[in-house]
Amino acid sequence: MMSLSEGKEAYTYEDYLNWPNEHKIEIINGQLYLHTVPPRIHQEISIAMSCQFFNYLKNKKCEVYFRLGVRLPSGNEKSDKEIKTVVEPDIIVVCDKSKLDDEGCKGAPDLIVEITSPSTAKIDKVEKFNLYEKHGVKEYWIVEPEIKLVTVFLLQENGRYGRPNIYTEEDKIKVSIFEDLIIDLKDVFNY
Secondary structure (H helix, E strand, O other), X not given: OEEOOOOOOOOOHHHHHHOOOOOEEEEEXXXXXXXXXXXXXXXXXXXXXXXXXXXXXXXXXXXXXXXXOEEOOOOOOOOHHHOOOEEOOOEEEEOOHHHEEOOEEEOOOOEEEEEOOOOOHHHHHHHHHHXXXXXXXXXXXXXXXXXXXXXXXXXXOOOOEOOOEEEEOOOEEEOOOOOOOEEEHHHHOOO
């Protein structure tokens, strides 16, 4: 992922709407990021994990999406077009359907999964961690394919992420926002 902030002080959702769909593009606090095409393993993990969420969520109030645009307003925008943070997480779970519209999701999803690559690890572990915490994402997962590790952060009552839970390819993760959903990492890291 590379930053492309030269030429403009701050990018907005209006800019995002006018870019071609051939690349994954995100804006974090007005800063533009262009992502490279993820490797095959990244996509395999995303599909395997999404399928487990999808199968569990059939006929339930929450929905799972992958690569859906998420607009995170700061609160002082006069219109959606002025929003300066638009991300496309690898997987999101949204339980408040009023946040969903034809463009994606406006507001914090309940759960976000980011699958790192060498070029995105710093952004996922620092910038997005702080961003998702600030906006109240209840559960944030960072998946590291190279070492087959998943780090799960849960939002605490004080609005901060607590100490992370770390899982290996042999583990199963109990999803905290649901009563009985368990993600089996053997199926996720089966490559």
